[in-house]
Amino acid sequence: MDWILANSPMIGQLTLDHVRLSIIPILVGFIVATPLGWVAHRWKWSRGILLGVVGLLYTIPSLALFMILPPLLGLSVLSEANVLIALSLYAVAIMVRSAADAFSSIEPRALRAATAVGYGEWGRFFAVELPLAGPVLLAGIRVVAVSTVSLVTVGVLVGVSSLGYFFTDGFQRRIVPEVLAGVVMTFLVALFFDGLLVLAGRWIMPWASLATADRGRVT
């Protein structure tokens, strides 16, 4: 407790760093993976290729990816860009699969009905497919957010400071409250992003919670 009180400014600063480092991969994951997921859902060949590639990518351990990316991209191992790009790749890897599932979960009749009332390919995507895929997309991006927040901590091993700093520093100085503070704060940052996404989902898709409430009443 003493350690936490004495170091609360640093806890605040590193928490902010952590949030900042998490936002970019989460956003990139959503923006890049949603169209890729649609492409994966749309054709059989693209599904095999895309899901295969993201599956391989996701299998590579984060510490290894932090070492493999820099020579490929001409970055320094110890740069923030290295960590941000690696985490963005993981975010895309998780999200492409979710997005493909999200678009595949849409009732085909709804799509045929949209075409029948005169939607073109693009109009149908934005007005019908995207909203109907919304709840599953939200579930996917929540997984991305939580796992990104957790992975940011590994960045401390390549010198990118986040709440992970409390793990290495606390371990070397044998201060249990410091490591514990890092774990708890990382957990809270993950909960914060998760809660934010749930609220955003309710705001953007008010019908989604209505639909589940209806289903609840029937059963």
Place this chain on the structure above:
Amino acid sequence: MDLLRDALVWLFSAEQFQGDGSLPQRIAEHLGYTSVAVVVAIVLALPLGYFIGHTGKGHVWIVGITGGARALPSFGLILLLVLVLGVSQRQSAAILALVLLAIPPLLAGAYAGVAQIPRSVIDSARSQGMTEAQILFQVEIPLSLPLVMGGLRGAVLQVVATATLVAYVGLGGLGYDIIQGIPLRRFDQTLGAAIVVALLALVLDAAVAGASRWATPRGVLLGSFGDVRARDSSLARTR
């Protein structure tokens, strides 16, 4: 790409294949931690998952545990457990951390594997006079295998990745050459070791995927493919 050449030179130099800290030794350590943690997690998680799936008791816990576990930073968990249990116990502490990480996907796989079986299938098994044990072993477990093996795949992936971090507490494994090389800026060494870790993870993942195809009964695979009704109606027509 000079760095890649240097990394390969490091990887295939004679010193990586002899003495203490050789690559084969690091791979053995890495696989050792991984397999012990996954086996312990299987022993703990599968019976619990099947119990919850079969009885339907406590399924609210599953969602909470699997969601919450994803938010726990695995690196922090290892260091915290090592500090709390004592550095002399660091090997058990690190394995405990790996077990804790492997449990949620296995638990979720076993539970969801049983929960997704249509109620009518279980009811008809019961109405045939099957005992609860027969229902569990002859109906629920075989039909749950695709999802259980999916959970196993997730667990192995998570544990192999996290086992690279146990080198930080002095336990070796393939993460050793990476974690030791970064402060020294020996990026040929770190890249070489990273390539081995990545290959090991990919090979293990492929092995589990292959095992799951082999372990799943053929009838279960057939049933999970496409539209069963369509197949039934074509059968009816030939008759």
